[in-house]
Amino acid sequence: IKPNNNTISAITALPAAISTGKVLQIVSSESTTVDTFQNVDWTNSSISVSITPSNSSNKIYVLANVTVSHGNHGNLRLTKDGTAISVGSANSSRPAVAGYMNLTGDNSAGCFVLQSLHSAGGTSAITYRVQVKSDNSSSTAGYINRTVNDTNAVYGGRSVSIITAMEVSA
Secondary structure (H helix, E strand, O other): OOOOHOOHOOOOOOOOOOOOEEHHHEEEEEOOOOOOEEOOOOEEEEEEEEEEEOOOOOOOEEEEEEEEEOOOEEEEEEOEEEOEEOOOOOEEEEEEEEEOOOOOOOOOOOEEEEEEEEEOOOOOOEEEEEEEEEEEOOOOOOOEOOOOOOOOOOOOOOOEEEEEEEEOOO
């Protein structure tokens, strides 16, 4: 075998490493806490993670897997230090969200994936959190990490929700 038309003994160095796009750190948090939400306003869930970027021009990639149930309608989004990120556009009574649920059945739940990639913008600690809210007229509660009925049976299982933040070099 002659790599690049050189004998193996003629190769003196490996190619230079790629200088950008490396994952520098990964921080992850799991929550088995059952959160209940019934508010028409955004409510903080127990699903959060903090990361301290090493360089302000690096990127932060956030990925959250959230198990949620609701007897009617609900919404999810990610926040960065309390400010919504990676959401759609609000229009009239329709809120800017990252995920919308309309689950039927008291023993059903869905797994939602929320993600965002953006500039770190500084080197101070950043807290990312999942927020939830019910629709504007809901009198029905929603739950994270359980079904609506929370039936004591195999079809009423409890879950884990996970949020991960990764710093990627610029």
